[in-house]
Amino acid sequence: MATPLEAVQTALAWFQNNVPVGTLARTTYGALAYSTGNNQKVLLIATAGAGANGITGTMIDALQTHLNGNNAGDHAVAGCANTMAPPGVWHMNDAERQLMRTAELAVQEGSSLAPAGALGAIGATRVFCGSCQHFVLPHFTHTAHNRLAWN
Numbered sequence: 745m746a747t748p749l750e751a752v753q754t755a756l757a758w759f760q761n762n763v764p765v766g767t768l769a770r771t772t773y774g775a776l777a778y779s780t781g782n783n784q785k786v787l788l789i790a791t792a793g794a795g796a797n798g799i800t801g802t803m804i805d806a807l808q809t810h811l812n813g814n815n816a817g818d819h820a821v822a823g824c825a826n827t828m829a830p831p832g833v834w835h836m837n838d839a840e841r842q843l844m845r846t847a848e849l850a851v852q853e854g855s856s857l858a859p860a861g862a863l864g865a866i867g868a869t870r871v872f873c874g875s876c877q878h879f880v881l882p883h884f885t886h887t888a889h890n891r892l893a894w895n
């Protein structure tokens with residue numbers, strides 16, 4: 745059983761070991777672990793930046809295999825689906841903000857049929873920008889190095 749933080753850290757290490765250095769320099773990869781109301785564990789991944797080519801099915805499959813072999817396979821890897829930023833709003837398409845928009849929708853709805861889920865941890869392969877610090881980090885209790893936050 746991996747904690748949300750362990751799942752995120754495993755994903756970040758995988759990005760850093762499997763994405764070409766030149767792409768990593770121009771691209772942010774991010775991961776956010778959350779649980780749904782019926783206790784499904786999900787690891788969302790997103791990418792943004794000049795080198796970003798999106799999250800592919802091949803990448804999702806490879807990361808899932810890696811998680812399965814690293815005690816974090818209780819988290820199902822999913823690509824971030826919510827990549828469209830409102831026009832004129834800076835940083836809304838940053839990987840961290842994509843992750844937050846998608847995860848908030850997944851965990852916020854609570855009812856007798858579907859209790860609310862919970863955010864677990866978020867991280868990125870580079871330091872969060874000021875905008876992401878302001879809008880993302882307050883959703884988490886602990887922060888380390890401004891590129892990792894967890895509850």
Ligand SMILES: [Zn+2]
Pocket residue numbers: 835838840872873874875876877
């Ligand atoms: Zn940002």
